[in-house]
Amino acid sequence: EDKVVQSPLSLVVHEGDTVTLNCSYEVTNFRSLLWYKQEKKAPTFLFMLTSSGIEKKSGRLSSILDKKELFSILNITATQTGDSAVYLCAVGTYNTDKLIFGTGTRLQVFP
Amino acid sequence: GAVVSQHPSWVICKSGTSVKIECRSLDFQATTMFWYRQFPKQSLMLMATSNEGSKATYEQGVEKDKFLINHASLTLSTLTVTSAHPEDSSFYICSASTDDSYNSPLHFGNGTRLTVT
Numbered sequence: 001e002d003k004v005v006q007s008p009l010s011l012v013v014h015e016g017d018t019v020t021l022n023c024s025y026e027v028t029n030f031r032s033l034l035w036y037k038q039e040k041k042a043p044t045f046l047f048m049l050t051s052s053g054i055e056k057k058s059g060r061l062s063s064i065l066d067k068k069e070l071f072s073i074l075n076i077t078a079t080q081t082g083d084s085a086v087y088l089c090a091v092g093t094y095n096t097d098k099l100i101f102g103t104g105t106r107l108q109v110f111p
Numbered sequence: 112g113a114v115v116s117q118h119p120s121w122v123i124c125k126s127g128t129s130v131k132i133e134c135r136s137l138d139f140q141a142t143t144m145f146w147y148r149q150f151p152k153q154s155l156m157l158m159a160t161s162n163e164g165s166k167a168t169y170e171q172g173v174e175k176d177k178f179l180i181n182h183a184s185l186t187l188s189t190l191t192v193t194s195a196h197p198e199d200s201s202f203y204i205c206s207a208s209t210d211d212s213y214n215s216p217l218h219f220g221n222g223t224r225l226t227v228t
Binding site: 034036041042043044045048088090097098099101102103104106 | 117143145152153154155156157160204206208216217218219220221222
């Protein structure tokens, strides 16, 4: 059975800290891994990763994929209170259009 | 960027009534849309895949007669929760991608919070 596991489930930090969120997966016919940020409403797209070792970066957020070890990390540097959200990792396969979501990591950033 | 509009944002209904949720792709055509359900503090669970012009594909355990999906055009999919019960109260989210290739990310609507009293 395909599965996506995120860790930690919850994280509390202070502003300015750097955090690393983890996503590991076990799927057949891996196609892509996606990171989403979910605040009060629906998830918003952050990154899509398809190749190992190529870092994707957007401001203070960056992500990288390791297809050999079957995981990805999402880094957030110099965290701000606006980074507080649930971060979802999802994996797509060539078997189907649908995404398999992890349970998410709830990040809380306090001033 | 690609925009997916979902309506309504929230709805309260009585047990036994039906509720329709609309999902529109505003600036692109979507032959496939997805419907998810999310319980508090849990991840998104795929309910069904909505295919334009054909029947939806439901995930295991999702009652197709209870959650009716219609994808009548390339920009509109609807989810109707029939004979709603309190246990159907949840956050429902639709999504679509800008093309049918496997390498395009999904864009999500803002979700509909359904409360059944």
